[in-house]
Amino acid sequence: SQQGEEDPQALSIQEGENATMNCSYKTSINNLQWYRQNSGRGLVHLILIRSNEREKHSGRLRVTLDTSKKSSSLLITASRAADTASYFCATVRYSSNTGKLIFGQGTTLQVKP
Amino acid sequence: EPEVTQTPSHQVTQMGQEVILRCVPISNHLYFYWYRQILGQKVEFLVSFYNNEISEKSEIFDDQFSVERPDGSNFTLKIRSTKLEDSAMYFCASSAYQVEAFFGQGTRLTVV
Numbered sequence: 001s002q003q004g005e006e007d008p009q010a011l012s013i014q015e016g017e018n019a020t021m022n023c024s025y026k027t028s029i030n031n032l033q034w035y036r037q038n039s040g041r042g043l044v045h046l047i048l049i050r051s052n053e054r055e056k057h058s059g060r061l062r063v064t065l066d067t068s069k070k071s072s073s074l075l076i077t078a079s080r081a082a083d084t085a086s087y088f089c090a091t092v093r094y095s096s097n098t099g100k101l102i103f104g105q106g107t108t109l110q111v112k113p
Numbered sequence: 114e115p116e117v118t119q120t121p122s123h124q125v126t127q128m129g130q131e132v133i134l135r136c137v138p139i140s141n142h143l144y145f146y147w148y149r150q151i152l153g154q155k156v157e158f159l160v161s162f163y164n165n166e167i168s169e170k171s172e173i174f175d176d177q178f179s180v181e182r183p184d185g186s187n188f189t190l191k192i193r194s195t196k197l198e199d200s201a202m203y204f205c206a207s208s209a210y211q212v213e214a215f216f217g218q219g220t221r222l223t224v225v
Contacts, residue, residue, distance in 0.1 A: 033213070042218040043214075100169060106155065
């Protein structure tokens with residue numbers, strides 16, 4: 001089964017607007033993480049929300065988690081052109097003595113100046 | 114700020130050749146990973162490494178792949194005989210507590 005499927009796949013907004021991306025997952029989780037990837041670059045960790053948390057803020061980022069619906073959302077407020085990137089949610093699957101990240105397909109966000 | 118560094122940033126190789134992708138994880142991290150991303154697709158887990166041995170590997174990580182931590186600082190991914198379908202971005206990551214992972218900038222491997 002796939003973990004961490006995002007929607008929409010692509011989002012285009014004007015600078016200053018808010019951007020909301022959603023993520024759904026299938027199995028139980030310990031935590032859910034959001035990463036950003038600028039074009040052709042590495043992944044940057046944005047925020048982690050634990051399964052016993054419902055909402056978390058970090059600067060202009062707001063993440064919610066609904067474990068009953070197995071879904072999470074990432075809100076970027078007052079978007080800037082520099083927020084243009086792909087955003088991925090990821091869940092951690094633990095086995096033996098390590099955990100691995102399972103990524104979704106990502107949402108490509110374009111913020112127009 | 115400490116970071117994961119990967120070299121080279123871009124590697125072009127002939128099909129059937131061996132390639133070694135290099136990574137220097139963050140120095141006090143204990144968990145190391147390789148992921149790959151085929152163009153336009155999602156990031157996929159390849160292998161995790163802890164305590165000088167492979168902890169888990171995916172179906173992608175077949176006998177053509179191997180990892181090593183030869184000197185306590187570098188972490189390498191070797192592909193013995195590259196195939197066209199190995200063309201992808203390869204990301205190294207490290208983690209201190211298996212929670213937040215720090216990724217390198219990636220190596221773009223092009224097999225021709």
